[in-house]
Amino acid sequence: MLEFNSLIERIKTVKPDQFESVALDVFKLQYQHNEVYRKWCTSLGKTPENVNQLERIPFLPIEFFKSHTIMTGEWKAEATFESSGTTGKDTSKHLVKDEAFYLVNCRVAFEQIYGPLNDYVILALLPSYLERGNSGLVSMVNYFIQKTESEDSGFYLNEFALLKDKLFQLQKAGKKVLLWGVTFALLDFAENYSIDFPELVIMETGGMKGRREELVRTEVHEVLKAAFGVPFIHSEYGMTELFSQSYSKGDGVFEPSDTMKVIGRDINDPLSYPSSHRTTAFNIIDLANIYTCSFIETKDLGFVDKEGRFEVKGRMDNSDIRGCNLLVV
Numbered sequence: 001m002l003e004f005n006s007l008i009e010r011i012k013t014v015k016p017d018q019f020e021s022v023a024l025d026v027f028k029l030q031y032q033h034n035e036v037y038r039k040w041c042t043s044l045g046k047t048p049e050n051v052n053q054l055e056r057i058p059f060l061p062i063e064f065f066k067s068h069t070i071m072t073g074e075w076k077a078e079a080t081f082e083s084s085g086t087t088g089k090d091t092s093k094h095l096v097k098d099e100a101f102y103l104v105n106c107r108v109a110f111e112q113i114y115g116p117l118n119d120y121v122i123l124a125l126l127p128s129y130l131e132r133g134n135s136g137l138v139s140m141v142n143y144f145i146q147k148t149e150s151e152d153s154g155f156y157l158n159e160f161a162l163l164k165d166k167l168f169q170l171q172k173a174g175k176k177v178l179l180w181g182v183t184f185a186l187l188d189f190a191e192n193y194s195i196d197f198p199e200l201v202i203m204e205t206g207g208m209k210g211r212r213e214e215l216v217r218t219e220v221h222e223v224l225k226a227a228f229g230v231p232f233i234h235s236e237y238g239m240t241e242l243f244s245q246s247y248s249k250g251d252g253v254f255e256p257s258d259t260m261k262v263i264g265r266d267i268n269d270p271l272s273y274p275s276s277h278r279t280t281a282f283n284i285i286d287l288a289n290i291y292t293c294s295f296i297e298t299k300d301l302g303f304v305d306k307e308g309r310f311e312v313k314g315r316m317d318n319s320d321i322r323g324c325n326l327l328v329v
Contacts, residue, residue: 003029004073004290008101011287014258020054023261023285026294027057034072036064037293044271054263055273059283059297065092065241070292081136083240084128092240094136097291102136102243103143105288109257110144113247114178114201117147121170123163124155125181125189126205131157136240137205141180158185164193171197178203179228180236183220190227198229205236217252217312237312241296243288246310253309259287264304267316270297279313280304 007029010022028048031038037060041047046058064070065083075097083092096102111117122145129135145153152170156163170177178201181189186204202224221233232250244260256262264280266272274280282300289296302313 007290011259011290012105014287016258019258019261019285019287022287023054023057023294024051026287026290027051029290030072030293030295034070034293036060036068036070037072037295040064054261054285057285057295059265059270059295060293061297062092062241062299064293065094066090069093069095071095072291072293075291079139080134081139081240082132082134084132084135094240094243094292096136099139102288103140105243105257105259106140106143106245107147109245109259110247112257113249113255117144118149119176120148120201121150121152121175121177122148123153123166123177123179125163125179125185126155127157127185128182130155136243137238140245144180160189160192163189164195167195167197167200171195171199177201180205182206186224187220190223194227194229196229198231200228200230201234202228202230203234203236205238239298241289242284242286244286252311253305254311255309261285261308262304262310264302264310265297267301278303281316282310 007022007025010018014022031041031048040060041058044058046056051057077095077097078099079096081094081096107117122141124141124145126138126141129138152166152175167177167179176199180203183204183206186202204220204224224233225231234250235248235252235254236245237248237254238245242260244257246254246256246260248254261284263273263283263285265283266274267279267281279301280303282298282302282304284296284298286294286296299316300312301316302311304310
């Protein structure tokens with residue numbers, strides 16, 4: 001346990017120049033205490049003896065969260081976050097040892113970019129996630145709503161008329177408002193209502209989930225900007241298999257949190273990392289996943305710049321579109 005505790009403290013305060021050192025220590029820990037991950041590493045000929053930099057760390061295919069129990073160490077789960085599925089089957093499951101650690105990490109990531117939560121009123125339009133009841137996104141946004149300390153903050157299922165009235169009320173009161181919504185629900189609202197609220201921060205978290213035709217990001221953002229009278233649409237990038245998030249303030253470029261790093265791998269050769277600015281598939285290091293697996297090979301495609309910021313351009317397999325903020329572009 002001491003090994004875990006000391007690493008967790010380093011993760012909480014990690015700085016960019018410390019990231020590689022902490023990640024390599026997390027790799028050693030997870031190789032030792034995560035049977036599924038260790039077997040994957042050994043199948044690739046990777047061990048702590050020959051892994052000495054980030055790019056040499058093996059990344060576990062994200063599909064393993066659907067077919068295996070991913071756990072580092074032995075512990076009892078406080079909760080299980082589950083991805084949405086169109087049939088209710090074949091979903092990813094992320095076991096949660098310490099939900100408070102997850103939530104505090106989420107808060108730090110948000111406040112580094114947007115400032116204190118108690119400066120905001122947060123309205124959440126997340127119907128598909130609310131209906132499931134075991135969503136990491138709902139857990140996070142519910143925690144954020146509590147930390148706003150505002151009676152006006154809250155969730156909306158499909159009550160578009162009530163949401164519009166609340167937005168008008170808060171605009172008149174001069175409140176700083178953030179509307180956090182799944183993409184299809186925001187588009188549904190936009191088809192029925194409009195409001196000129198330029199100061200409103202709209203945080204779209206992606207996902208059509210088979211509810212609507214997939215649209216390119218620019219199309220979605222143009223529709224939402226027109227409906228709400230805002231100059232930009234903000235975006236959150238996260239997924240069931242991750243405990244860290246990234247945010248875009250309107251230009252489609254995401255800034256990872258301190259505990260997250262995106263590395264672009266070659267689309268055809270998963271062990272190669274091209275240096276040129278071209279479309280790559282994403283490998284993600286999420287230090288906050290210390291109790292499961294911090295090294296995830298995703299199916300997401302896009303660009304990663306030299307500073308570690310990234311743009312999402314789509315998925316390698318469009319038949320399995322899911323996650324927070326994945327739009328076809």
